[in-house]
Amino acid sequence: MTYTEASMNTLRQAGDELADATVATLFERGEVGKLNTLLRHVSVAGAPLPDGLPDVAREYLARTSVPPAWVDWDEMEKARLFFIDNNVHISTALSFASMPACYVIPHVARLLSATHSLKYPSKRMAETGQFTVYLMQPGAFEAGSRFIPAAQKVRLLHASVRHHLKREGRWDTASLGTPICQEDMIGGQMLFSLLVLDSLHRLNIHMSVDGAEAYFYAWRVVGAMLGVDQDHVPKDLESARQFFDLYMTRHMGPSEEGVQLTRQLIDLYEEVVPGTFFDPVVAALIRYLVGDTCADWLDVPRTSWDTAVKAVPGLLGVLESIEDHSPFAAWALDRVGHLTTLFELSSLTRGRVMHYAIPEQLKKDFGVSSAVPRTRRWTPPAPTLGTER
Template sequence: MTRTEASMDALRQVGDELADATVAALFARGEVGRFNSLMRYFSTVGAPLPDGLPDVAREYLEATSAPPAWVDWDEMEKARLFFIDNDVHVSTALSFASMPACYVVPPVAKLLSTTHGLKYPSRRMAETGQFTVYLMRPDAFEAGSRFIPAAQKVRLLHASIRHHLARENRWDTGALGVPICQEDMIGGQMFFSLLVLDSLHRLGIHMSTEGAEAYYYAWRVVGAMLGVDQEAVPTTLGQARRFLDLYMIRHMGPSEEGVVLTRQLIDLYEEVVPGRFFDPLVPALIRHLVGDTCADWLDVPRTAWDTVARTVPRLLGVLETIEDRSPLGAWALDRLGHLATVLELSSLTRGRVMHYAIPEELKADFGVPRAVPRTRRWTPPAPTDLP
């Protein structure tokens, strides 16, 4: 698929027709409050839809209640095992690379700073972490799981943000495109998939080609369930590289909103990290993963720990050697990684389940085997030769 400025511009003018129509109808009929109240009791696959649910909401939930028919379940299982094998590394990449990458795209940073949730970065990080954990459970698409209802609600949340910004005339669609447009949704999919893989590579994590491709595939499935146009989304890592390179060249740069959001993110994780001694490691990891240019745009402070962060790949290399040579060591490190991820998520959620709801207004307060053998080591697709 050939990407051009014109084709990317076209994606900026498109939202999510199904979710947008559902949200517009709920607001027009004054049914948002009733919908949110009832949906708190609908959080698992297979549970009956609540009585009294607005008809338009019931139709939407029934239409989006299953994953795409084209899903390859063997590939999804590979992705799940890849995540289990690398969960703490994936969490690190999501926190210290994917989120700052969002902030280095000024239209996205402006959108995030406009919506209520980013006044509380712990909530957004908790929702992202919880969503990823739901996705990577073995029963993610089976009765009793929480992933599909979470995806359905997130899709409506995005549509509600588009609705509010348009209704309140708080967004320059001509200059910025539709809020949470198709280009930005695909860009976000790249941040949570390809950029995570890039970050793992930068950290020196030994990934197989099969595992990396499966992880990217899983996020293609997520994109489809969140309303991403499957005719426009890259289907291979090579295509993803070309899309992401063009997307970043078109949009990345400094912004006041990006600086504020990054400062909130750093403060958040400095609170999560016990004590004060390791606090400088947070900005050091961000700078290591996003590079000096982007880090300077985001006003990420330079610290004496910047050099320490560059030694992380060697440390992780030692740990991977232990994993490869010792089944007991591999088991212990996998359990330690899982525990670290759970503790991080628990700190962000304060032990609560995060509920996704349609905001009525944009208020300011708003024992597992390794995935695949460590063969055919993955290397990132080469940068695109763009003018």
């Protein structure tokens, strides 16, 4: 599929028909508060739905309770093993590359600042980390899992934001298109898949082609569960590169909201890291992964660690080589990575399960070792700067 300015503009006009209709009916009937209360009891797939659930919500949950029929479960298992093998690195990429890259898209940063208080960035980071962990659990799409209910609630959350912004006239639809439109949802999918793989490559993490492709595939499944139109989403890493390059060049730039969100993100992780000596590493790592231009737009401070952090890929490369040649080292490093990820997530969630709810109003101030062999090392698809516009 070839992406052009015209095709991307068309995607900016489309939302999520099913979720949008569900949310509109709930607000029309004044049932959002009751739904949020009852949704707290919908936490695992396959459990009986609570009594008193609005009919329109019950129908929505039924229609979105199963994964797409086209899912390749062997590919999903490869993705799960890839995550186990690289979980701490993936968490690093999500935190210090994917999230700042969201903030460098001004209209996305504005949306995030409208739906998540700038004073509590840990909430969004905790939700993102928890969502990813749910996705990569064994049986994520089976009865008893937490992933499907989380995906259902996130989809309703997105529809609620669209509802508020359009109803209250707080979004310039003529110039910006539909809030959380198909282009932005696909762009988000690329931020959490392709950009993560790019970041792992930049950190010198050893990845097989099969592992990288499986991880990207898993996020395609996530996109489908979140209402992404599968007729337009990239199906492989090459078309993903074409879409992502065009998407970012169309939209990225500086914004006040992006600067505020980034500052809060840096402060958050400086609190997580024990002591103060290593605090500058957070900013240095963000700058290394997103590049100087984006980092300057986000006011990421330059620190004495900016040069030192460039040695990280060399160190990680040595550890990766040891892991490649020693089953015991692979097991030990995977275990350390698992525990590190759990520590980070528990620090962000304070040990609580994060609950997704439909906001009734927006902010007032809106402006195991891997079974995937590491042969055929993955390298990022080439940039598509010559993409047809």
